[in-house]
Amino acid sequence: AFPAHAAGSGMPWEAPLQSILESIEGPVAKILATIVIILTGLGLAFGESGGGMRKLLQIVFGLSI
Template sequence: MIASNLHRLLIMMALIAIGSMLFMAPAHAAGSGMPWEAPLASILASIEGPVARIVAVIIIIITGLSLAFGDTSGGFRRLIQIVFGLSIAFAATSFFLAFFSFGGGALI
């Protein structure tokens, strides 16, 4: 008796699950982007532009010359290294990718 009721309950739950899946409306994943994508895209466009490339190259030259010929010690040397690293990071999106023969996203 208990096995019969349990069997009937399982069949009823399976039918309800199958029926709800058959009559479900399809969910279309065609929504718009997240709200922060547009501001981040504009920041990326300003970082990738030719002005940013020129500024980064000028900063690389100035910091390289100051490291090579300047009397740097202590905190000032660390500050120059930070500026040098940041200029390389900002130039990497548009300058160094040309060395690897692609300029945008790489398809793997």
């Protein structure tokens, strides 16, 4: 049996995921964060949601800032 080594070429899905990550960094991430903040704020302001949904929106709003 051959010894197993930790170094290697990686898993086959690492390269596509890395390219997706690189494409959404920078200005795209800022635009998406701004959209999330606006939509969450509007949901809190105009939503007729129950206590659980309101709490979830508050958590999302807090995390997006």
